[in-house]
Amino acid sequence: MPTPAAAKPARRDLANAIRFLAADAVQAANSGHPGMPMGMADIAEVLWNDYLNHNPNNPGWFNRDRFVLSNGHGSMLQYALLHLSGYDLSIDDLKNFRQLESKTPGHPENFMTPGVETTTGPLGQGFANAVGMALGEKLLAQRFNRPEHAIVDHRTWVFMGDGCLMEGISHEAASLAGTWGLHKLVAFWDDNKISIDGNTDGWFTDDTPARFEAYGWNVIRGVDGHDADAIKAAIDAAMSETGKPTLVCCRTTIGFGSPAKAGKESSHGAPLGKDELVATREALGWPHAPFEIPAGISDGWRAGNTGLVREAQWNDAFDKYAAQFPQLADELTRRSHAELPTEFAAAADAYIAKLQADGPVVASRKASQMAIEAFAPLLPELVGGSADLAHSNLTLWKGSKSVATDDADANYIYFGVREFAMTAISNGLSVHGGFIPYDATFLVFSDYARNAVRMSALMAAQAIHVYTHDSIGLGEDGPTHQPIEHLASLRYIPNNDVWRPCDAVESAVSWRAAIERSNGPSCLIFSRQNLDHQPRSAAQVADIARGGYVLKDGGANPRLILIATGSEVGLAVKAAAQLGEDVRVVSMPSTDVFDRQDAAYRESVLPSGCRKRVAIEAGVSDFWRKYVGLDGAVIGIDTFGASAPADKLFPHFGFTVERVVEAANSL
Numbered sequence: 001m002p003t004p005a006a007a008k009p010a011r012r013d014l015a016n017a018i019r020f021l022a023a024d025a026v027q028a029a030n031s032g033h034p035g036m037p038m039g040m041a042d043i044a045e046v047l048w049n050d051y052l053n054h055n056p057n058n059p060g061w062f063n064r065d066r067f068v069l070s071n072g073h074g075s076m077l078q079y080a081l082l083h084l085s086g087y088d089l090s091i092d093d094l095k096n097f098r099q100l101e102s103k104t105p106g107h108p109e110n111f112m113t114p115g116v117e118t119t120t121g122p123l124g125q126g127f128a129n130a131v132g133m134a135l136g137e138k139l140l141a142q143r144f145n146r147p148e149h150a151i152v153d154h155r156t157w158v159f160m161g162d163g164c165l166m167e168g169i170s171h172e173a174a175s176l177a178g179t180w181g182l183h184k185l186v187a188f189w190d191d192n193k194i195s196i197d198g199n200t201d202g203w204f205t206d207d208t209p210a211r212f213e214a215y216g217w218n219v220i221r222g223v224d225g226h227d228a229d230a231i232k233a234a235i236d237a238a239m240s241e242t243g244k245p246t247l248v249c250c251r252t253t254i255g256f257g258s259p260a261k262a263g264k265e266s267s268h269g270a271p272l273g274k275d276e277l278v279a280t281r282e283a284l285g286w287p288h289a290p291f292e293i294p295a296g297i298s299d300g301w302r303a304g305n306t307g308l309v310r311e312a313q314w315n316d317a318f319d320k321y322a323a324q325f326p327q328l329a330d331e332l333t334r335r336s337h338a339e340l341p342t343e344f345a346a347a348a349d350a351y352i353a354k355l356q357a358d359g360p361v362v363a364s365r366k367a368s369q370m371a372i373e374a375f376a377p378l379l380p381e382l383v384g385g386s387a388d389l390a391h392s393n394l395t396l397w398k399g400s401k402s403v404a405t406d407d408a409d410a411n412y413i414y415f416g417v418r419e420f421a422m423t424a425i426s427n428g429l430s431v432h433g434g435f436i437p438y439d440a441t442f443l444v445f446s447d448y449a450r451n452a453v454r455m456s457a458l459m460a461a462q463a464i465h466v467y468t469h470d471s472i473g474l475g476e477d478g479p480t481h482q483p484i485e486h487l488a489s490l491r492y493i494p495n496n497d498v499w500r501p502c503d504a505v506e507s508a509v510s511w512r513a514a515i516e517r518s519n520g521p522s523c524l525i526f527s528r529q530n531l532d533h534q535p536r537s538a539a540q541v542a543d544i545a546r547g548g549y550v551l552k553d554g555g556a557n558p559r560l561i562l563i564a565t566g567s568e569v570g571l572a573v574k575a576a577a578q579l580g581e582d583v584r585v586v587s588m589p590s591t592d593v594f595d596r597q598d599a600a601y602r603e604s605v606l607p608s609g610c611r612k613r614v615a616i617e618a619g620v621s622d623f624w625r626k627y628v629g630l631d632g633a634v635i636g637i638d639t640f641g642a643s644a645p646a647d648k649l650f651p652h653f654g655f656t657v658e659r660v661v662e663a664a665n666s667l
Contacts, residue, residue, distance in 0.1 A: 009300035011228040014049065015041040016286050017084060017297050019257060022076035023280065024290040025097035025104070027271045032098060032106065035254040035267035036074030039225070040159060040190050043250055046231040047188075048081050048304075051239075053154060055307030056086035059114045062336045062433065063314050065154045066117050066133045070126030071161035071190065072107040073269070078116065079104045084293070084301040087115040091291055110431060110459050118431050119459040122451055124167030125424045127187065130158035131173045132428020132437075134185035134245070135403065135413075139383065140434055143408050144332050149321045151314075151332070154184070155239075161190045162200055165208060169452075172421030177245045178216030180404055185245040186238045190225070192254040198265045209249055218244040225250035257284040335381050335434040338462075338518055344378050348512045351375075355505045356541050359533035364526040364566070365468040367507035369394035375511060376411075382515070383429065384438030384464070385413030387422050393440035393468045419445050423452035423465065430461035436515060440466035442474075443483040443525060446490060456521035457495040464514045468526045470500065471618035472653060473567055475528070478643030488623040490523050491591055499590045500525040500617075502569035503533050506589050509544040513593070525566065529646050532570040534587070547593025548605055552576055554584030560664050561606060563588055563627055564616040568635075568655065572616050575660035583664070584610075588627075612667040616660060618653070633663040 022037035053065040069078045076097060083089045089103060096102035103113050107121030117133070120126035134156040141152040164170055177185055189208065193200050209219045218241045224230045231250070238246035255267025258280045272280060281287065288294060322329035334341070351374045360367070376382050376397055383403070386395045400412035415422040419441050426437040439449075446453065446467050456463045472482045490498045499510035499522060507526065514522035534551060543549035552573060554561070559582040564572040569587045576583040586605055588594060594602065606613075606627065613632040615624035621636030628634060637653055644652070 007296075009297045011042070011045060013297055014300055015045040016257075016284050017293050017301070018044060018077060018080040019284070020281070020286055020288070021080040021083065021094055021291065021293070023272055023277060025076050025079070025094050027274065027277060028095055028290070029098040030271055032076060032271070033073040033269050034076070034272055035194070035261075035269075036071055036161060036190060037077035037080065038256045038258065038267070039192050039252040039254045040074065040077055040188075041256070042226045042228060043188055043231055043252075044077055044081055044159070046228050047157060047235065048085060049301065050232065050304070051235055052157065053310060055311045056082075056115065056305055057307055058311060059087065061311050061314075063152065063154050066130070066156045066432065068118055068126045068130040068133070068156065068158040069108055069120055070124065070130065070158055070164045072120030072126060075104070075106065075108050077159075078108055079113070082113065082115040084298070086302050086305045089114065095291060118428065119455060122455065123161070123163040124165075124169040124173075125452060125455060127158055127160050127164050128169050128173035128421045128424035128452075129428035129431065130156050130185060130187070131177045131182065131421070132425035133432040134177065134182040135180060135425065136429050136432035136435055137184055138180065138182060139403060139410055140332070142406055142410060143380070144328055146321070146325060149317070149324070151318055151321045156185045158185070158187045159190065160187055162193065162204055163195055165189065165206070166204055169420045169424060172418035173425065174212060174215045174217065176415070176418065176421065176425070181216070181243055182245045183242050186235070186248065187245070188248045188250055190252055191249055192252045194254045194263070194265050194268060196265060196268055209247070212247045216244055218246040220246060220248045223248055223250045225252035226256060259283050331380065332434075338433065340516065341378055344375075347378055348375065352505060352508050352512070352541060353538075355508055356536060360504045361530055361533055362504055363528055363530050364501050364503070364507045365394045365528060367501070367504035368466065368468070368511065368524065368526050369397065370504065371508045371511040373397045374508070375515060379436065379515065380409070380411070381435050382438065383411045383413065383435050384426065384440070385415055386440040387415045387419045387445070388417045389441055390414070392442070393466060395438070395440045395466065415439065419448035420452055423449040423463070424455070426463040426465075427452060427456050427459065427461045430456075430463045431459065436462060436464065438464035438466055440468065442469045442481060443467035443486050444469070444481050446483075446486055446523070450489070453490065453496065453521065453523065454493050457493050460495060460520045462518050463521045465521060465523045466526070467523060469528045470525045470566060471527070472637065472641040472649045473527055473529045473618065473646045475646040475649065476643055479640040482641035483619070484637050484640060485620050487525065487617070487619040491623065495520045497522045497590055497592045498525065499523065500566040501589045502564070502566055502587055503531050505534070505536070505541065506544055506587070510589060513545055513590075527567050529567065531567055534569065534573065544589065545593075546597050546601065547590035547595070548586055548588040550584060550605055551587040552583070552585035555582050558582055558584035558607070558610050559612065560584070560667065561586060561610055561613045562616065562660065562664070563606075563613060563624070565589060566617070568616040568618060571655060571657065571660060575657045575664070578657060578661055579664055612664075614660060614663050614667070616655070618655060631667070633667060635659060635663060
């Protein structure tokens with residue numbers, strides 16, 4: 001007689017595997033958040049076993065669904081899912097939760113753990129990243145899909161909690177997602193009414209479903225987050241929606257199954273405790289030891305892993321697509337591998353050389369627009385826009401087409417006044433793949449976006465953050481709009497390249513560097529006012545890309561070195577003309593890039609034998625002490641600005657040839 005087939009595990013048992021892996025890992029680490037994983041386990045089990053289109057054997061498969069855990073403090077939910085689904089995340093990795101150099105850090109990090117799409121933890125940002133991913137799928141589908149060839153066809157699923165929805169970024173991102181009609185975006189709201197401080201009735205009483213309906217979302221209300229059939233019905237309804245993103249409102253119990261802590265804030269951010277874990281095992285009928293997953297339950301999870309088949313089917317479909325549309329297939333392949341077009345480098349060289357020969361005197365924000373006009377036709381992956389400042393940031397170019405349309409070449413994003421979501425959406429576009437995103441606002445408003453810039457750097461996302469109106473040079477709008485501390489603040493973010501070019505040539509080089517930088521973000525800082533063109537040799541033009549270089553030599557043993565960025569480079573050049581031939585001028589458009597150069601190059605630019613140095617920049621002065629030392633001088637601004645025309649403000653704050661000469665002579 002044939003051997004009877006093993007009984008399929010109950011859905012609750014499959015979900016309990018998540019619960020206890022999470023609770024046991026938090027207990028072992030004596031740190032973490034067990035409540036959310038225990039509360040969302042049933043939703044996660046249904047989604048991952050019945051709907052998620054992915055391949056654990058190849059986490060980077062391009063047409064996979066994207067899953068984002070916006071409430072990233074519940075990271076053990078995602079780690080348990082990845083382990084159970086067959087990703088390269090072992091039980092020992094789970095036992096090593098929150099330990100040094102483990103693959104299971106306290107919050108999901110996309111470069112630490114296979115299968116984690118984006119780094120989350122700061123609440124609400126993962127949701128905004130997911131909006132960027134869904135926008136990426138929409139734009140790629142518009143460009144590459146053809147009748148009978150839906151070669152780009154995947155969904156973005158995001159889990160989020162009450163805290164994500166309290167954050168203002170959730171309003172910004174949800175509004176844009178509704179406007180763009182991102183129907184392949186499905187968000188699950190973990191409506192458990194608990195945050196760290198307790199029951200949210202005292203601080204979160206929004207009518208969230210009505211709010212999302214007002215944004216233009218499809219809203220599925222009142223889903224029991226512990227009923228697999230109800231969850232399945234909600235997901236089916238979400239997948240049938242073809243015009244709007246969907247919010248699935250799931251009523252859950254935080255810490256589900258814990259006799260003493262379920263439904264209470266005590267289960268949110270601390271281990272359940274050994275005795276309570278024993279009681280929870282008994283309550284949920286889970287007799288297994290910590291980190292023990294019975295073979296039947298493990299098989300029940302992996303039986304749903306048809307990832308190899310899914311990817312093989314897609315590869316076969318792609319081969320048929322490539323045979324019919326070879327150029328489109330080549331472009332999609334190139335972009336999915338983050339490779340620049342082969343002709344880009346030569347074209348960029350030619351454009352920069354022409355700029356140096358022509359010598360335009362323009363504001364660097366205008367030079368930025370000129371660079372976009374030159375580079376964007378070569379780069380269909382370049383997608384971006386501005387936070388309602390397109391005509392001030394000068395981000396529009398002749399080929400701009402709004403992403404709010406169905407145009408196959410849609411590439412321009414009108415973000416509206418949403419600096420934070422704008423930046424986080426750019427991060428989502430970047431980690432989705434196939435794009436080099438850029439965004440823009442005034443430099444002073446980088447404060448609104450700063451945590452998302454920090455996340456760009458942490459997850460090494462190739463996002464280009466354009467900031468114009470870089471100093472008191474913006475003039476009459478006054479101190480509310482005049483950045484002072486912002487350059488230093490951005491430079492202090494690790495892995496964040498900040499460029500402040502002095503003319504059109506340096507502006508083009510900074511754009512090229514940002515486009516070619518694949519392991520982190522770049523902040524490009526541009527002026528409102530016109531900047532003088534600086535004469536250079538071909539060798540000097542080449543050295544701009546090194547972040548700092550000798551613009552005026554001053555001989556083999558200069559008596560004095562003037563260091564400047566942006567609009568102040570022209571001031572340094574004029575002062576050097578009065579100070580003598582043995583004065584060197586160093587243009588330092590990117591201190592971050594310069595600091596990465598080898599010691600020999602840095603010594604050739606800033607010889608240690610010359611201690612008489614003056615740094616000049618219209619920003620806080622202390623940052624420059626590392627280059628001029630205690631013996632040098634810094635001409636900067638350590639107060640807020642003022643409202644007046646720019647040509648009145650610069651002398652008022654001491655940015656004059658006379659003051660530079662005076663500071664130099666005082667040394």
